[in-house]
Amino acid sequence: MDIKLFQLQSLTREEFLEHQNLGHFKAAIVPIGSTEQHLNHLSMSMDIDMSRYIAHQVAEKLYPNVLITSPVSFGIAEHHMYFPGTISAKPGSFLSIIFDLLESLLRHGIKKILLLNGHGGNVSPIEGVYEQWKLHLIATQNNSINLFDNKIINDHSEYMDAILNNTNNNIDIRFNSYWDFIPQDMVDLILETKEYPGHGGEFETSLAMYALPHIVRMDKVQSSNEIGIQKSSSDKGEKLSIQSINGVVNSINEMLITK
Ligand SMILES: [Zn+2]
Numbered sequence: 001m002d003i004k005l006f007q008l009q010s011l012t013r014e015e016f017l018e019h020q021n022l023g024h025f026k027a028a029i030v031p032i033g034s035t036e037q038h039l040n041h042l043s044m045s046m047d048i049d050m051s052r053y054i055a056h057q058v059a060e061k062l063y064p065n066v067l068i069t070s071p072v073s074f075g076i077a078e079h080h081m082y083f084p085g086t087i088s089a090k091p092g093s094f095l096s097i098i099f100d101l102l103e104s105l106l107r108h109g110i111k112k113i114l115l116l117n118g119h120g121g122n123v124s125p126i127e128g129v130y131e132q133w134k135l136h137l138i139a140t141q142n143n144s145i146n147l148f149d150n151k152i153i154n155d156h157s158e159y160m161d162a163i164l165n166n167t168n169n170n171i172d173i174r175f176n177s178y179w180d181f182i183p184q185d186m187v188d189l190i191l192e193t194k195e196y197p198g199h200g201g202e203f204e205t206s207l208a209m210y211a212l213p214h215i216v217r218m219d220k221v222q223s224s225n226e227i228g229i230q231k232s233s234s235d236k237g238e239k240l241s242i243q244s245i246n247g248v249v250n251s252i253n254e255m256l257i258t259k
Pocket of ligand 1: 046
């Protein structure tokens with residue numbers, strides 16, 4: 001079989017171990033998104049499908065170094081609940097799943113993990129707890145470091161420094177949305193609306209037209225009165241996608257420099 005990327009849920013336990021013993025998938029990408037209305041021209045899977053698309057492209061480029069986990073397809077979307085079909089996870093439930101996923105991966109020896117998000121509503125909740133998660137996970141899951149290197153710890157900032165800046169720490173957990181890797185000046189050149197990520201506008205619609213054409217209702221794009229939707233194109237989506245993919249590749253490569 002011609003495998004070009006690894007997806008956790010597609011492997012058996014034996015295959016997982018075999019690949020780990022061969023030094024494969026030292027890093028994991030966790031695609032995170034939402035299941036929520038995206039107007040009348042994009043399906044509800046837009047956000048998770050886009051983060052999965054980027055993750056898959058990156059995993060192919062970095063094969064065999066990257067494992068993609070099962071997607072976290074539900075996100076925090078109370079603000080879309082007026083519209084039929086939207087599913088919203090409450091912040092506590094959502095954050096619990098993400099944390100448990102991180103802890104599970106670390107317990108299986110995967111120390112470099114990128115949470116790759118595709119939904120704006122997930123950003124603030126994750127950023128709010130992320131530093132606390134890192135401290136907890138590095139302190140409890142990292143067997144390879146002497147946390148304090150015989151230093152005397154006098155206050156909490158020294159404690160945080162000892163954990164986060166210990167050069168022997170080999171856990172690297174990052175959180176990014178896929179659009180973090182696309183600079184505003186590039187968006188300004190490509191998009192007439194210059195808005196991103198937005199919601200179902202020129203940015204997302206262009207990306208979907210290029211990367212996920214099966215989720216786009218082109219008749220609704222053409223009949224839309226919204227300027228951003230009308231101005232969307234697959235060419236714009238291609239440029240934005242490539243930028244994001246290259247940015248994620250660089251970030252994973254940075255993570256892989258340390259063992
Ligand atoms: Zn979206």
